[in-house]
Amino acid sequence: MSEIILETPRLVLVMWGAGDAGLIQSLHSSFDTTRYLSGAAPWGLEKAGERLQTWFDEQKRDGITKYKLLRREDGAFVGRAGFSLLNRSGEYELGYSMCREAWGNGYATEIAAALARWFFEKNLSDRFIAFTHPDNLASQRVLTKIGMQPRPPQTIDGIVCPTFEMTR
Numbered sequence: 001m002s003e004i005i006l007e008t009p010r011l012v013l014v015m016w017g018a019g020d021a022g023l024i025q026s027l028h029s030s031f032d033t034t035r036y037l038s039g040a041a042p043w044g045l046e047k048a049g050e051r052l053q054t055w056f057d058e059q060k061r062d063g064i065t066k067y068k069l070l071r072r073e074d075g076a077f078v079g080r081a082g083f084s085l086l087n088r089s090g091e092y093e094l095g096y097s098m099c100r101e102a103w104g105n106g107y108a109t110e111i112a113a114a115l116a117r118w119f120f121e122k123n124l125s126d127r128f129i130a131f132t133h134p135d136n137l138a139s140q141r142v143l144t145k146i147g148m149q150p151r152p153p154q155t156i157d158g159i160v161c162p163t164f165e166m167t168r
Helices: 021-027 045-062 107-121 137-145
Strands: 004-007 011-014 066-071 077-085 092-098 127-131 149-156 159-167
Touching: 004 107, 011 077, 011 107, 021 045, 021 077, 045 066, 045 077, 066 092, 077 107, 092 107, 107 127, 107 137, 127 149, 137 159
Parallel strands: 092 127
Antiparallel strands: 004 011, 011 066, 066 077, 077 092, 127 159, 149 159
């Protein structure tokens, strides 16, 4: 396993490996797992590889990215989670996506809450945001459950998205 970025009682965040495009593609291979993402269509291996490279580039440039999320007990891949620095605003953005099989286990809430604490412990900034597709009520519940507060919506790829903020 790669160097551990963050651990929770059930989950481990690690940096991606060079051969992980297949995992990312499997994560976003169905309409269920992509309907709330830009493009709203399943990802092919090429798109997954491009996204993987983006995460390597972000980590090198910003020291932070979206990481590979594993189940602690058996090392099974359950999704991705972390932060990105938004170029257009300079704000840090929390994001996560879980494999379909991992839904309903509280993993998103567990890793989002741990990432919020980690973010402030690392003194990355005094605040971060998150946004969701307007129909993604489950993710909106996660964000409010971890203590994020609503703020004015942002338009992302032509969609007016509910936006949330957490401050130190």
